[in-house]
Amino acid sequence: MTTTQEHLLIVDDDADIRQLLRQYLQENGYRVTTAADGKGLRAALAAGHPDLIILDVMLPGEDGISLCRAVRARSEVPIIMLTARGDDTDRIVGLEVGADDYVPKPFNPRELLARVKSVLRRAKSLPPNLQHEELRWFRFAGWSLDAVTRDLTAPGGVVVPLSATEFKLLRVLLDHPGRVLTRDQLIELMQSRDAGPFDRALDVQISRLRQRLGEDAKEPAIIKTVRGQGYVLAAAVHSES
Structure with a gap:
């Protein structure tokens, strides 16, 4: 379990997924904020600085790809995209606009947790040479x-x-x-x-x-x-x- 209380921001319009991930990630030692759409994402960013964003591609209104591009234009915060399984287009476009990793839906929360740890580790790691x-x-x-x-x-x-x-x-x-x-x-x-x-x-x-x-x-x-x-x-x- 992590002891650093990294702050994760989850953006997904599915309330059940938000609740599931909030509970699971909190149980694993993270501080978690959730949002249902782009408006909620911007409000959360204005209120604090998350260490990592988990961002669903399919959102009402402004989609996850557009939001990822907007966030990346002003911040280096790591972003993990949640994409439809087998949708290479979303995966590739997400990486092109600045996402650091992706997890296809449906997913095992343990896999997402492993990805979160890996991306945070890469973001904080020293130069390798x-x-x-x-x-x-x-x-x-x-x-x-x-x-x-x-x-x-x-x-x-x-x-x-x-x-x-x-x-x-x-x-x-x-x-x-x-x-x-x-x-x-x-x-x-x-x-x-x-x-x-x-x-x-x-x-x-x-x-x-x-x-x-x-x-x-x-x-x-x-x-x-x-x-x-x-x-x-x-x-x-x-x-x-």
């Missing part, structure tokens, strides 16, 4: 990444928001400039315990990170694909503490 733990600034191709605040700053000075997963992926690539990393190596270095869904979605995460960096989708200059092998950060990286 121990020899670079003391480094704070990474500068590459006119961009800069602050590894403490997790701010990615564009060449023009605009701060670009990153999800926890995007930050972890970029940090792994910056720790290994010029080195081709396979999919398995990337997942291992990102310290993902539930590698299955992230293995299938890794290309999506790479694509989203390229978009953050303003890359040409057809001819990316910073994060390159090495056919049949993996990905490589092709830019020179200058790091400092």
Whole structure:
């Protein structure tokens, strides 16, 4: 049982699911707030700062995809999407707009709890390459990444928001400039315990990170694909503490 009292926000229009998850997650040591729709989500965010949001895709009015996009535009709070089983479209679009993981309905509460723990662990984990733990600034191709605040700053000075997963992926690539990393190596270095869904979605995460960096989708200059092998950060990286 967790002893840190992380705050979880559950957004689902099904009252039975909200009650079930509230009770189960509270029994496992979490502080839980619930909301039934986008209005309730915004009210909950205005009242406090959750450590993680569990967000249903199918909501009345503004759907979960739109809400995920809106939240991600202003916050790096981890988001787990609840999607219809077998609906790859919702899963992929959810990851594209900033979700950190997904759980298909119907689900076992124990599985959701495991995902919650895993996503929170990833969000709080230190950069994986121990020899670079003391480094704070990474500068590459006119961009800069602050590894403490997790701010990615564009060449023009605009701060670009990153999800926890995007930050972890970029940090792994910056720790290994010029080195081709396979999919398995990337997942291992990102310290993902539930590698299955992230293995299938890794290309999506790479694509989203390229978009953050303003890359040409057809001819990316910073994060390159090495056919049949993996990905490589092709830019020179200058790091400092």
